[in-house]
Amino acid sequence: xxxxxxxxxxxxxxxxxxxxxxxxxxxxxxxxxxxxxxxxxxxxxxxxxxxxxxxxxxxxxxxxxxxxxxxxxxxxxxxxxxxxxxxxxxxxxxxxxxxxxxxxxxxxxxxxxxxxxxxxxxxxxxxxxxxxxxxxxxxxxxxxxxxxxxxxxxxxxxxxxxxxxxxxxxxxxxxxxxxxxxxxxxxxxxxxxxxxxxxxxxxxxxxxxxxxxxxxxxxxxxxxxxxxxxxxxxxxxxxxxxxxxxxxxxxxxxxxxxxxxxxxxxxxxxxxxxxxxxxxxxxxxxxxxxxxxxxxxxxxxxxxxxxxxxxxxxxxxxxxxxxxxxxxxxxxxxxxxxxxxxxxxxxxxxxxxxxxxxxxxxxxxxxxxxxxxxxxxxxxxxxxxxxxxxxxxxxxxxxxxxxxxxxxxxxxxxxxxxxxxxxxxx
Amino acid sequence: xxxxxxxxxxxxxxxxxxxxxxxxxxxxxxxxxxxxxxxxxxxxxxxxxxxxxxxxxxxxxxxxxxxxxxxxxxxxxxxxxxxxxxxxxxxxxxxxxxxxxxxxxxxxxxxxxxxxxxxxxxxxxxxxxxxxxxxxxxxxxxxxxxxxxxxxxxxxxxxxxxxxxxxxxxxxxxxxxxxxxxxxxxxxxxxxxxxxxxxxxxxxxxxxxxxxxxxxxxxxxxxxxxxxxxxxxxxxxxxxxxxxxxxxxxxxxxxxxxxxxxxxxxxxxxxxxxxxxxxxxxxxxxxxxxxxxxxxxxxxxxxxxxxxxxxxxxxxxxxxxxxxxxxxxxxxxxx
Numbered sequence: 040x041x042x043x044x045x046x047x048x049x050x051x052x053x054x055x056x057x058x059x060x061x062x063x064x065x066x067x068x069x070x071x072x073x074x075x076x077x078x079x080x081x082x083x084x085x086x087x088x089x090x091x092x093x094x095x096x097x098x099x100x101x102x103x104x105x106x107x108x109x110x111x112x113x114x115x116x117x118x119x120x121x122x123x124x125x126x127x128x129x130x131x132x133x134x135x136x137x138x139x140x141x142x143x144x145x146x147x148x149x150x151x152x153x154x155x156x157x158x159x160x161x162x163x164x165x166x167x168x169x170x171x172x173x174x175x176x177x178x179x180x181x182x183x184x185x186x187x188x189x190x191x192x193x194x195x196x197x198x199x200x201x202x203x204x205x206x207x208x209x210x211x212x213x214x215x216x217x218x219x220x221x222x223x224x225x226x227x228x229x230x231x232x233x234x235x236x237x238x239x240x241x242x243x244x245x246x247x248x249x250x251x252x253x254x255x256x257x258x259x260x261x262x263x264x265x266x267x268x269x270x271x272x273x274x275x276x277x278x279x280x281x282x283x284x285x286x287x288x289x290x291x292x293x294x295x296x297x298x299x300x301x302x303x304x305x306x307x308x309x310x311x312x313x314x315x316x317x318x319x320x321x322x323x324x325x326x327x328x329x330x331x332x333x334x335x336x337x338x339x340x341x342x343x344x345x346x347x348x349x350x351x352x353x354x355x356x357x358x359x360x361x362x363x364x365x366x367x368x369x370x371x372x373x374x375x376x377x378x379x380x381x382x383x384x385x386x387x388x389x390x391x392x393x394x395x396x397x398x399x400x401x402x403x404x405x406x407x408x409x410x411x412x413x414x415x416x417x418x419x420x421x422x423x424x425x426x427x428x429x430x431x432x433x434x435x436x437x438x439x440x441x442x443x444x445x446x447x448x449x450x451x452x453x454x455x456x457x458x459x460x461x462x463x464x465x
Numbered sequence: 466x467x468x469x470x471x472x473x474x475x476x477x478x479x480x481x482x483x484x485x486x487x488x489x490x491x492x493x494x495x496x497x498x499x500x501x502x503x504x505x506x507x508x509x510x511x512x513x514x515x516x517x518x519x520x521x522x523x524x525x526x527x528x529x530x531x532x533x534x535x536x537x538x539x540x541x542x543x544x545x546x547x548x549x550x551x552x553x554x555x556x557x558x559x560x561x562x563x564x565x566x567x568x569x570x571x572x573x574x575x576x577x578x579x580x581x582x583x584x585x586x587x588x589x590x591x592x593x594x595x596x597x598x599x600x601x602x603x604x605x606x607x608x609x610x611x612x613x614x615x616x617x618x619x620x621x622x623x624x625x626x627x628x629x630x631x632x633x634x635x636x637x638x639x640x641x642x643x644x645x646x647x648x649x650x651x652x653x654x655x656x657x658x659x660x661x662x663x664x665x666x667x668x669x670x671x672x673x674x675x676x677x678x679x680x681x682x683x684x685x686x687x688x689x690x691x692x693x694x695x696x697x698x699x700x701x702x703x704x705x706x707x708x709x710x711x712x713x714x715x716x717x718x719x720x721x722x723x724x725x726x727x728x729x730x731x732x733x734x735x736x737x738x739x740x741x742x743x744x745x746x747x748x749x750x751x752x753x754x755x756x757x758x759x760x761x762x763x764x765x766x767x768x769x770x771x772x773x774x775x776x777x778x779x780x781x782x783x784x785x786x787x788x789x790x791x792x793x794x795x796x797x798x799x800x
Contacts (some may be wrong), residue, residue, distance in 0.1 A: 139640060220734070
């Protein structure tokens with residue numbers, strides 16, 4: 040770097056931070072948080088308390104209310120706005136973790152999920168068009184430790200050992216209102232001792248040049264792991280309205296730093312270290328993943344040329360070729376796929392056309408038949424009508440005949456009368 | 466014990482008129498009812514055994530609760546506050562015996578602890594060592610019983626009561642809880658207990674209890690007091706009341722604090738003191754009364770008359786008669 044030079048006048052680039060700030064505010068922020076722990080440790084309640092929202096409410100109960108047979112990984116997104124700043128918060132929950140009788144490998148779905156998010160990001164970074172790069176990598180993992188008061192369980196140790204190099208792990212003591220202050224101290228010391236013993240690398244708060252900040256950081260470090268209590272119910276205590284849990288012997292206040300470390304967690308997570316968590320995820324965990332993935336590629340690339348370039352069946356893996364060659368391959372495969380799809384579509388089209396033609400023919404025949412049928416009906420009716428008319432004519436002529444006969448009879452009788460009247464009948 | 470005292474007092478002042486099954490009425494006071502007093506004297510002299518087993522994952526306050534129940538340091542951890550004991554890799558069975566005395570009555574209390582239960586990553590079949598232990602104790606008793614020359618008083622190491630600790634998740638029973646209780650409710654009296662209940666508010670506690678009771682019913686788990694063993698209506702109504710309250714939500718503590726001028730056992734937090742024996746705070750007092758003051762003898766009887774007899778019948782049926790005893794004595798079974 041060059042030497043530091045003093046300025047003779049005011050240039051104005053001191054407003055850079057403001058420009059960055061304005062740009063970021065417009066863009067909005069993203070943050071992905073993962074919560075892991077056995078069911079019943081208050082994870083959902085804590086999330087609700089941290090972000091003062093009802094992410095899990097009675098209409099949409101949290102995963103712990105639904106019984107799970109295997110570990111699932113579930114995402115929920117919520118958009119929070121405060122002071123003109125938008126935060127797209129994604130909470131990744133892991134119901135079923137540690138709940139079965141046999142919990143071997145219950146961490147595997149979680150590891151797979153984290154890796155898949157890294158892979159998505161890696162792929163979108165390697166794309167030609169990088170305009171849209173959504174960052175869905177997990178920035179922070181809150182691990183909930185049950186408040187046994189003794190130490191870490193074998194499951195806790197296994198999980199943290201496997202995840203500390205993939206994500207920022209922040210261990211928390213859940214339901215801390217179970218422990219008295221002395222028990223809490225002992226428990227924390229025991230946990231930190233075991234964490235060091237097993238060489239688990241939990242998230243470290245960075246040291247800064249600022250004295251004031253360093254003092255705060257040191258205070259936080261002394262209190263690790265943080266013992267938290269979650270609640271969103273508001274209770275009146277000494278005239279003040281506070282969030283807490285009401286017991287027959289008193290009220291445990293969530294935001295009282297004598298009662299639990301909730302405020303420290305919230306401040307640390309949201310107010311001071313959110314950006315740092317994202318940076319560490321990007322610079323350390325993601326880079327680790329990326330270098331591991333790409334190293335595997337170049338190593339395999341050499342071998343592969345010897346083996347006459349075998350195609351990998353899964354288009355997504357990078358195994359087998361260098362990135363450029365892989366892109367070529369991808370393009371070729373894409374074209375081939377397109378062609379195949381086209382052919383298939385044509386086939387389908389022809390088939391459909393044939394079907395339609397057949398159908399039309401059928402309906403035509405059907406119509407013809409009906410036409411015939413109708414004609415027949417009509418003729419039958421016609422004949423019937425003819426019959427009727429003939430009968431009618433017959434009747435008529437009969438009737439006319441009768442009438443004439445009657446007429447004749449009448450005339451005959453009349454003439455008789457006339458004759459009678461005219462002359463005496465001899 | 467108090468009931469018997471009262472009877473003793475009344476005995477001397479009334480003529481008891483009994484209608485025997487033969488229909489004869491007594492013409493004067495004979496003194497048959499002093500048998501209760503005689504039994505009491507005998508019991509005081511010989512003392513009695515009680516074996517209680519505590520099962521549950523580590524960190525639920527099992528040892529603390531047992532200490533609180535018997536108001537003395539009788540648990541496995543009584544030797545010292547060994548917080549940093551490593552969780553064992555397999556379920557172990559550790560039993561500690563003490564003789565405690567109260568009002569002239571001696572009790573040999575054995576507490577059987579099961580460290581490592583439910584603590585591993587893979588907890589398949591973690592109930593097997595426990596089942597094996599219970600059956601071993603039955604076997605020991607059976608062997609003694611079928612001996613030709615029996616000891617005057619067979620030492621009773623059978624497990625009379627098993628307190629199963631349910632973690633206060635607030636949601637429902639875990640699969641492990643259901644599996645364990647299903648398999649063991651037929652060989653031992655299981656009393657489910659909600660541990661560390663100071664985690665839950667009163668409403669959460671009620672909801673959780675209801676859900677647990679429903680799940681126990683759904684899975685056909687008969688916990689003590691079992692409905693099928695209620696002798697008469699009085700028993701049934703008493704036991705029904707108790708069954709409504711189970712599982713008891715308890716808090717254990719062996720530290721004393723000053724509350725309203727009294728010294729009470731409790732836990733001191735920044736927002737208040739939880740009194741262990743206060744029925745508004747937790748149900749420890751009810752559990753203690755139930756376990757020790759009213760149903761202690763019944764627990765032993767059910768274990769002897771029902772669980773042990775079931776085991777014995779099964780053993781004798783399966784083998785078509787007992788095998789000759791393979792221990793030091795060379796006697797054959799005379800069944």
